[in-house]
Amino acid sequence: MEELTGYFEGKGTIPGHLLKWEDDPSLPGKLLIVVDKKKQMMYVYRGTHRIAYAPISSGKSHGMTPDGYFRISSKDRDHHSYYGTFVSSDGSQRDGDIRKESPRAGERFEPAKMPYFMRVNGAVGIHEGYLPGHPSSHGCIRIPHLIAANLFEVAPVGTRVIVKYGSWNVHDLQKKPDSHFKTVHRPSPGKSGGTAVAGTGGNSSSPGLEVPLKSGQSAGKNEEASASSGASPVAESALPSFSPAEAASPSSGHGLKPVE
Numbered sequence: 001m002e003e004l005t006g007y008f009e010g011k012g013t014i015p016g017h018l019l020k021w022e023d024d025p026s027l028p029g030k031l032l033i034v035v036d037k038k039k040q041m042m043y044v045y046r047g048t049h050r051i052a053y054a055p056i057s058s059g060k061s062h063g064m065t066p067d068g069y070f071r072i073s074s075k076d077r078d079h080h081s082y083y084g085t086f087v088s089s090d091g092s093q094r095d096g097d098i099r100k101e102s103p104r105a106g107e108r109f110e111p112a113k114m115p116y117f118m119r120v121n122g123a124v125g126i127h128e129g130y131l132p133g134h135p136s137s138h139g140c141i142r143i144p145h146l147i148a149a150n151l152f153e154v155a156p157v158g159t160r161v162i163v164k165y166g167s168w169n170v171h172d173l174q175k176k177p178d179s180h181f182k183t184v185h186r187p188s189p190g191k192s193g194g195t196a197v198a199g200t201g202g203n204s205s206s207p208g209l210e211v212p213l214k215s216g217q218s219a220g221k222n223e224e225a226s227a228s229s230g231a232s233p234v235a236e237s238a239l240p241s242f243s244p245a246e247a248a249s250p251s252s253g254h255g256l257k258p259v260e
Helices: 145-154 170-174
Strands: 031-036 041-046 049-055 068-071 074-088 093-097 107-121 124-128 141-143 160-164
Touching: 031 170, 041 145, 041 170, 049 145, 068 107, 107 145, 107 160, 124 145, 141 145
Parallel strands: 031 160, 124 141
Antiparallel strands: 031 041, 041 049, 068 160, 074 093, 074 107, 107 124
């Protein structure tokens, strides 16, 4: 199990049966990432063999994390968001968006960290982040540290990502022609605020270019850690169950050491 502050409203630990990384690069078939917004889970496949799964937190409002067939368009290991915290000289804090307001007198802006950022759909990306157990982001797809660190290493730019709400079958998804998957580098021109793409948490002051891997560092909560959500929590019983073998501790046999 992996410790993560805030998971399922303060329990702090992701159950072993909900978190797995067990990759084998020799497995046949293309790498595929499936984001299931209904289950609030992400699955990673080589061909039709599932090598990883983990809980997620997607956009807190409808449309913030759009469905579709995409490709990772860029990667940024030390990404930062336009969302963050304004900290005053007396230590008080308030959440804010540096695009929409400037620091007040005596304040400084601290952008939220979005480690292992993999851009999927314009401003929407997959990255390590805070998991409260329900949809709560500004649009990005937050995942646990173990999965984020390992996926960043094995998933190159161009990796296919499917975002869906509802039923799906990996055999059918793997048969989708390459033409179904689009690369979206930036939000659509002229859109802002609450639009499905441009108003999401992937917007960042960093360029989002692919960068060389370097030594890891611990990361704190994601950009919306203190943001409240009107979405209904996803009960643990509503999430998928797996066999006892799959429920083994993800720290054993996952093939890549977690980046601490």
